[in-house]
Amino acid sequence: KAGVTQTPRYLIKTRGQQVTLSCSPISGHRSVSWYQQTPGQGLQFLFEYFSETQRNKGNFPGRFSGRQFSNSRSEMNVSTLELGDSALYLCASKAGEYYEQYFGPGTRLTVT
Amino acid sequence: KQEVTQIPAALSVPEGENLVLNCSFTDSAIYNLQWFRQDPGKGLTSLLLIQSSQREQTSGRLNASLDKSSGRSTLYIAASQPGDSATYLCAVSARASGSRLTFGEGTQLTVNP
Numbered sequence: 393k394a395g396v397t398q399t400p401r402y403l404i405k406t407r408g409q410q411v412t413l414s415c416s417p418i419s420g421h422r423s424v425s426w427y428q429q430t431p432g433q434g435l436q437f438l439f440e441y442f443s444e445t446q447r448n449k450g451n452f453p454g455r456f457s458g459r460q461f462s463n464s465r466s467e468m469n470v471s472t473l474e475l476g477d478s479a480l481y482l483c484a485s486k487a488g489e490y491y492e493q494y495f496g497p498g499t500r501l502t503v504t
Numbered sequence: 505k506q507e508v509t510q511i512p513a514a515l516s517v518p519e520g521e522n523l524v525l526n527c528s529f530t531d532s533a534i535y536n537l538q539w540f541r542q543d544p545g546k547g548l549t550s551l552l553l554i555q556s557s558q559r560e561q562t563s564g565r566l567n568a569s570l571d572k573s574s575g576r577s578t579l580y581i582a583a584s585q586p587g588d589s590a591t592y593l594c595a596v597s598a599r600a601s602g603s604r605l606t607f608g609e610g611t612q613l614t615v616n617p
Contacts, residue, residue, distance in 0.1 A: 427605075435593070435607040440604060448604050482548065484605075498546070
């Protein structure tokens with residue numbers, strides 16, 4: 393069974409631009425969560441989608457948004473990029489409430 | 505607000521040593537606790553998941569325990585190997601927050617040959 397995949401793996405953007413990251417969960421997993429990892433703040437929860445609905449949201453500004461498609465694939469979008477948005481963005485999927493979360497390799501975003 | 509703390513922040517041991525990593529959390533109303541390892545610049549690899557009703561889980565040389573009442577978990581690594589060198593993270597999922605994981609800062613482990 394294929395693991396969680398994320399594309400692209402690396403991105404370089406300029407301040408003020410927007411970016412879209414993609415995540416394909418493990419087949420059969422309907423829950424997809426997104427996390428931001430930075431050296432200063434560690435791993436922070438962005439949001440979770442389940443069956444195309446946002447089920448939970450972390451403390452990030454409205455510039456961070458996401459969506460989930462009917463095939464459970466998810467995208468997150470960051471608008472008006474800031475230097476502080478440079479981070480490793482990780483996506484995770486799980487099969488159900490009591491199951492473990494599996495993470496993808498991440499997308500390394502650098503904002504210049 | 506749930507807070508997760510991991511001690512020590514860094515650990516360096518000789519190959520073959522048994523070691524214990526510690527994780528503590530402030531709110532005992534958790535669904536489960538999960539241990540991960542992260543290699544530099546990579547994603548997270550799930551090691552063990554302990555449900556709130558369980559006391560421990562084992563996988564190979566790894567054993568994780570959970571004491572929900574005291575808000576603590578330990579990850580025991582037996583007969584450490586250089587390939588175990590990585591950052592180990594614990595994360596808890598609270599009842600009220602669904603799949604949201606709250607992570608500790610991690611323990612950076614170096615196993616010297």
